Amino acid sequence: MTLAQKMKLLFRLALLVAVMASDVCTQQSTSSDFIVSSCRKSLVQLYLPAQNVLKKYVMFSAIDQTGTAHLITDTLATKCGYTISYDDWGSISFRSSLYSCYTQIQNDTSYTISVKIDIAARRDMGDAVTYIKATSCPYVWSPREIVCETNYMEVSTRRKIPVIAEGILRNEPEDWATAFTQAVGGYMSVWQVVFHLSTTQKTTMLIDAAQNIGYGVNTTDSRILLRSPYNASQAVPQKIGGVTFSTLRTTLFYKQRWFIYLVDNAVACPVDDVKFMNDWIVWTVPKSISPLLTGAKTIQSSSVQFGVDLLNLTNAEILSRKYEIVDSNTVTTARIPIGAVGGYYKSRAVNFQYGVSYRIHPFLENLWTDNGFGVTRYTIIKDIMTPFQLRPPVLTNETIPSTQIFNVTVGTFLPDVQLVDLTVGDTVLTVPQGVDRGYVIENITQPNGSVTFVLKVPFSDEKVFKEIPPDGILFILNVTFGFTIIPYGETFTTTGTVECFIPQPIVGPCEHNAGTLSTSLGNLDPRWVIFVKDSQATEGSGLLSTNQTHSTVQVPAASGLVMNEVTSSGLSVTIPITIKDQNGNELYKAVISCDAPPSPAVCLPDGTIQVSVKKLSSLPDMDLTRLRLRDNRCGPVTIDGNMAKFSFTVDSCDTTRTFQDNLVIYQNAISYSSGDSGRPLYIMTVTCNYVTNGTLVVDYGYLDNPTPSAQTGIAPLDLVLRLSKGDRYNDFYGDAEYPVVKYLQEPLYFEVELLYSSDPQLELFLDSCWATIAPDMRSLPMWPIVDNSCEHGEPYQTIFHPVTADTRVRIPSHLKRFEVKTFTFMEGDETYTGEIYFHCDVIICDSSNLDPACTQIGSCIPARQRQGRSVDEDGDKHRLVSSRAVFLLAAQTRADKQFRNHPQ
Structure with missing residues (x-):
């Protein structure tokens, strides 16, 4: 090993020790394998997938040759050649110029970028995990290279210095x-x-x-x-x-x-x-x-x-x-x-x-x-x-009337849209609650990846409204779909009214034919099923015959399927018909009235009179044993199901006798009395002579008690975020005054109020507030104003103002007030000027009950106030509210802010 190689090895070891010593986080560095590094032209790129950084706090620091970490602020990024960007799915891309301030350069041909990345779940970075990523890239430079990055x-x-060559000098001096x-x-x-x-x-x-x-x-x-x-x-x-x-x-x-x-x-x-x-x-x-x-x-x-x-x-x-x-x-x-x-x-x-x-x-x-x-x-x-x-969702009614089930589709959406709740009538339900209630809720992915949501609600659901015009029934479904967009949770709704009209079946008159009652039914769906009382009417049962346009119900008059009723004109016979869909859901009920067919008393030669009485449908609890002749001791001799039979002689039970045209006429009456008052509810006269049939005369009437009913009223819990003209909060900007123009030296006084409620147990809390330069509350850049119910303090502190009762404020707990310093909004080292919007995430609590949603409000809210309960237990406990535009004019102030990834 040469001396130069030994010196390089010692330098690398010293750098490694310095990097380890520079780790200021409380957590030990872990594997950075999830960070994808690549060489992209004269840049180094690091890619952090969303699953590792979404809704977390991320800080980047550049490591120099001594192992010292330098926090990358937005000013340092433009000065030293760093770019940090976030995609719409929560992933982060970090790019560094090969000539960044802290690049380790070898022979101007090989470049090493070392970055320290801290990822934490808390804003104070107390639980941060540190990752070290070093990337080396070779590159061959052109004589001149110009890069227009997104931020520098x-x-x-x-x-x-070139060698002097002939003709290198020019007569014209260059600009430089x-x-x-x-x-x-x-x-x-x-x-x-x-x-x-x-x-x-x-x-x-x-x-x-x-x-x-x-x-x-x-x-x-x-x-x-x-x-x-x-x-x-x-x-x-x-x-x-x-x-x-x-x-x-x-x-x-x-x-x-x-x-x-x-x-x-x-x-x-x-x-x-x-x-x-x-x-x-x-x-x-x-x-x-x-x-x-x-x-x-x-x-x-x-x-x-x-x-x-x-x-x-x-x-x-x-x-x-x-x-x-x-x-x-x-x-x-x-x-x-x-x-x-x-x-x-x-x-x-x-x-x-x-x-x-x-x-x-x-x-x-x-x-x-x-x-x-x-x-x-x-x-x-x-x-x-x-x-x-703008892409307004389309609500499509695909209901087939005979199924008795609303079939509604809404879409289409990109696959990042999720259905989270729906409001049917006046009831808000999460998707699982809707499924438990019997609704069918599903999403259908199209071949191009788009998504459509389907909702099926039975006509029989209590939240489905019904109107009954003369020619049928109109079923009405009022529904609001609530959606969220992943990963940042933006919300929107789609509301629609879906109607389905089912025409009333056409019922023909009742006819008598050889002891058979018949009636025709038209305007029927072929899939509908007809019942006579509890028996299904089919051609096989002999109760039904059909052609292309009508169905005919045929019932024997003596059958137990027909019912006797008392009317003001006497006794009538009715056929109870029920029409159901193919799933067994009841669509229509009809009672077809017929004139009573002859049913004379039987007059035997020995002076015995026999007569049968059927139970009346108008008296559903009718006890046939309480039927009596004029002599209260004379009752039915037999009772068989819905039929009571009497048998008595002409000289018994107070039967009367009259003579007319050489005829002997015997007459009695069968009555049915109330068990409480003894008042007759039904009287049928029985007449018998030995030449003609008897006559039945009925006179009956009754009144129903009214059905108890109850109605439920609801009112909205609405919010407003308004801008006051001063710190007294007694004069606010009207709609015509927006956008409101403010200089940077002027503070902004905001008030959030819960509207349309007179309940003193409700209290409003600010979970978080922030500002953006676009009306979209999730747009970037985003400046925090209230953090976890606390006054934000960097670089100018947000100030909460107390609310007391006065002529305008009746319930102080329904309002929150705060003051914002306009120097808070920085772009790089410059104070932001231009259009700005303010937003707040609000929790509404019931102080008379205990609920975790309110006890977990930020530490800046006193414990007594947190002994509350969210008023919206079945849904999201948060409410979002935004202000209209404020226009900031310039002031001579500069500041720097750290470049951090705030949770989106």
Whole structure:
């Protein structure tokens, strides 16, 4: 082993010890195998799958050659060449420039990036687990390389001094040569930078000063690098070919006694080069970018490479994905169909409405050769997401009336949508509760991966409304589907009313024919089943005959299937008919009335009178043993099922006798009396002579008691988040005053109120509050305001204000008030200005009962107040509420914030 090899081995051992010593987390480092590392052009990429980081706190730190870990904030990221991005599924991508601040470089050909990743379930990172990931990548640099990352611009040039060759000098001085005056007057033996703000205006500063304001300037044995944020103070916006570029021109120089070493560095990156036209993403990049061609007269050759996720695509792959890449002498245009392979759709919920966005990460690399800089490799990396596209779900009624079951489909959705609950009528049910209730709830995946949800509810369910017009029955199902979008839990609902009309069967008149009662039924579904009383009517049973349009029910008059009823005009015979569906569910009931067929008393020659009495359907609890003749001692001689038989002589049981036209007429009456009052409920006169049949006369009437009923009323628990005009909370901005304009020096006073409730036992708690720059409460960036019911304290503390009763506030527990400092919202080291929205996650508790949902509210809420119970036990205990837009105007304040992944 040579001395050089031994020294390298000792250095690696020392680095390993330093890395282990720098671990500041409480948990021991574990295997980082789940972190996928790869070399992507002049970048190193680490990919952290969602299952390892979703809804967790993640911090990245760069490890230098001494093993010291440097926390990567957003300012350090743009200065040192780091990019951290999150996809819509919760995964994290970390990219590092090969020339990042803490890269370990060997011979300017091999580069090692070491990163410490802390993952915790708690915000304070007390339970963090640390992972160390080191990745080495070889790379061959072009003389000049320019990278337009999503959060910074970078240019590196070869610093090798060329040999003096004939014709190398030109008569025209190059633009950077105007920096010579600053170089001559600069410090000795110190790297400095001249910023070219215009052709006449320049600014000079030491490298340390440039680095302190966010620039990354570095040198290696063979290269000089400049890195800048897009919105750097010395960056100049410039229109080139209709596209706005952020441009930065510099001259780096190093001065010693005998020479001045000048290096021209220029970087220009597009900022508005992507447009959305119909169903296409159109990305246009000009080729002749003047700030990058200063000192060059001609472009000798040029080639373009296009790809996705920093992986090159072949021409065949571009064609198969239906991309269109047009490369001319002046411009390169990439047209990407929205929805094409390489990107992905993601469901989104905006204002509780469903829609989608399409996201793709393309890059464009232009390699050209000019007579000034030689070979330039120019790479632009984009993260493109299309605007929110509203896709209202479609509710489809696929109900077949004869099944007596509502069949409703709702969709279609992307596979990241889940059905979590549904409201049928006025009852909210989770999916398992709906299944327990007898509903069929299932999701159907289509061949293209989209999802449709199916709900089946029986007509007989108590939450199904019924209306009975003259010609049938109208069944009405009011349903609201509640959905959530994984993995971040955005919610939306779809409401609809589904109706199904079943026409009333046509019932014909009752006819008598040789002791048989018959009636016709029309307008029937062929799958329906007809019952006479409890017996199914079929052709085999002799009770039914059918043709193409009607069915005829035939019942013997003497059968036990018919019933006798008392009416105001006498005794009638009825046929009870029930129509059921093929599943046995009852659809219709009909009672067909017929005139009573002759049923005379039997008058025997010996003076004996015999008569039979059937149980009456209008008296369902009729006790045949209580039937009596006029003589209360005379009852039925036999009772057989629903029939009572009397037999008495003409000279018994108070039978009367009259004479008329030489006829002897005997008459008695059979009565049925109430057991309580003894009042006759039914009287049938029995008449007998020995020439004609007897006559039956019936006179009967009764009243039903009213059926008890109860009604249940419900009211919504609604919330509002409003902005007060001052800290007295007595005057609030109206709808017409939004968006409200505020300066950064002005605090914001918010009030959250529970509306439409007069219950003093209810209390409102703020679980969390946050701000976003878009109406979508799950959009990024996201600034915390209230954390776990506590006042957020970085860098300006949120302040809770007490609520007391007054003329406007009747129940103080229904309100919460807090104050927000507008300097809280930072973008990099700049205070955010522009449109901003505020959101709160609220829990409503019942202080008279105990419930874990309220006892687990954050530690900042006193224990007494947490002795409450959520008022919505069957569903989600949280309620979300948002404010309207507030517009922040600039103020002179700067701050830095740590770059952390907050749970989404």
